[in-house]
Amino acid sequence: MLYPESNECRMLTSLDGFWNFKVEEQPIDPAQPLANSITMAVPASFNDQVIDQQIRNHDGYFWYQTTFNVSKMQLAQRNVLRFGSVTHEATVYVNGKQVGHHQGGFTPFEIELDGQIHPGENDLKVRVSNLLSNKTIPIGKLTEENGNYHVDPNFDFFNYAGIHRPVKLYTTSRMAHIDEIVVKYDTDLKQTTVNPEVRVTGDFDQVVAEILDEDGNRIERVQGNSLNEIQKMVISDTHLWQPMNAYLYRLKISLLAEGELIDTYTQEFGIRKVEVKNAGIYVNDQPVYLKGFGRHEDFPIIGKGMNRAVINHDHQTMKWMHANAFRTSHYPYSEEEMQLADRDGFLVIDEVPAVGLYAGFSVSMMGQKAANTWKIMQTMDAHKQVIQETITRDQNHPSVIMWSVANEPASQQEGAHEYFKEITDYTRQLDWQHLPLVAPKIASATVDVDLTGDLFDVIALNRYYGWYIDFNDLAQAKSDLMTELRKWHQKFPDKPILFTEFGADTLSGMHSINREPYSEEYQHDYYQMNFDVFDQCDFVCGELLWNFADFATPAGLIRVDGNKKGIFTRDRQPKQIVYDLKKRWGNK
Ligand code: GCB
Secondary structure: OOOOOOOOOOOEEEOOEEEEEEEOOOOOOOOOOOOOOEEEEEOOOOHHHOOOHHHHOOOOEEEEEEEEEEOHHHHOOEEEEEEOOEEOEEEEEEOOEEEEEEEOOOOOEEEEOOOOOOOEEEEEEEEEEOOOOOOOOOOEEEEEEOOEEEEEEOOOOOOOOEEOOOEEEEEEOOOEEEEEEEOOEEEOOOOEEEOOEEEEEEOOOEEEEEEEOOOOOEEEEEEEOOHHHOOOEEEOOOOOOEOOEOOOEEEEEEEEEOOEEEEEEEEEEOOOOEEEEOOEEEEOOEEEOEEEEEOOOOEOOOEOOOOHHHHHHHHHHHHHOOOOEEEOOOOOOOHHHHHHHHHHOOEEEEEOOOEOOOOOOOOOOOOOOOOOHHHHOOOHHHHHHHHHHHHHHHOOOOOEEEEEOOEOOOOOOOOHHHHHHHHHHHHHHHOOOOOOEEOOEOOOOOOOOOOOHHHOOOEEEEOOEOOOEOOOOHHHHHHHHHHHHHHHHHHOOOOOEEEEEOOOOEOOOOOOOOOOOEOHHHHHHHHHHHHHHHOOOOOEEEEEEEOOEOEOOOOEOOEOOOEOOOOEOOOOOEOOHHHHHHHHHHHO
């Protein structure tokens, strides 16, 4: 699915703005006006826009409503309604009739409106659900009593919901339109051959493909009568996309009929090679050390809503700290953010929303009972769907260097290998680039009990020695961390080890002369201890801290106003550790 653009053949209208909103308490007729609604900004989570605890914490269904105008001229074209994401499930009604449905809160979907709209004002309603269960991705515990739902998320972030990303209406020609462009290429890092895979609906008699460089100069052009003929486009002196030094080409596809242009689309792409070998990660034949963060889409008031200023500020901050990487924990981030990552040159581990694949999950996982996750979860179909949608959406982004197919699954429990064999086979078969696969491992999946290490290219570890384990005992933590690391390396000597999480809750402004946990001093000592260990192990290929910023969680005994493992506060003010990290990464 293409990111919508306006051009000589396509019109684009934004439907973002103030919509009407209502919690579903009784069945609602989509053909009737939405009575007693309140105002809700789109895109954003609904939860923190309202001063109403019941709405904020409601589990179940919600209605959004707006209107949009269409001109007679626009109706001569094919009209498509597109949502960047609706979390977690959307049923869409236009002028009272159901026109589409999508399950999954972090990927785009679109609906053709042919025959559904008329000139003038049209009514648009979306019935949204924030329900999660052991069949959905991500996973929650769902209970229902007399039509009242309750969801306990199987993860450590607030279950924000709503229309989180932009809503757009765009047009294409009715005769033929481009549905998808996958910029496949082969490169020896000097010469590159581009073999685009283009999907078109409808009839045309000529297709033209052009490659433009960053200055807009055309460097290659091929044309033919069918899509098979726009192959083997050669870039003889390739300007590579490099980490933190991006270079983006554009591929422009145009369809013609009887000499007239009927559709065109321009797709950005970058050329780079990613490999895992010799216990390292290589980009363009150079080893890279990942420095950066696990993050969240999370900001006061807007929750998980896409906001370009917040995205840009976070990217500027990461660059200022000499970070070069982040993981989209724990779901694919907005398309707008991925486009900026391409331009900024970040190395991105693109994670699907498969978080919570652990029966009996609790935040600290302390005292957790042995459960049989792989008998309880019925997520295979939903899991494959999010992988397919994430790869389809993100495969043209040069910033994406790895797919993360799950966060902290119960990979030590019987059945894990079978489950992930199916998931990794499926992912590898979809991904023409053969990017490395990871699934960050939970602390209880130690090297002695983990069952899935052989299935992944990189051993990704979420480790909290000195916090959830060996709390307030950094000497013991250091020794335990070193022991576990050495064992992983012994078991998989050719696989690099990547720290996808490590961190300690820290209250901004809390100081302790005795360097107690939760103080900025303890956060400093905690990170120093981890770095001492990593720096002794050349098979460690990166450090992604948990977390870039404090973030909202459900209320909990060890969650005072959310998760405080940020090195920035939720509103992006630095904790003391930021300056040490900036220095370390500047030198590394
Ligand atoms: C983890 C999870 C992450 C949590 C973090 C924590 O292992 O992957 O979602 O927020 O621990 O702070 O407990």
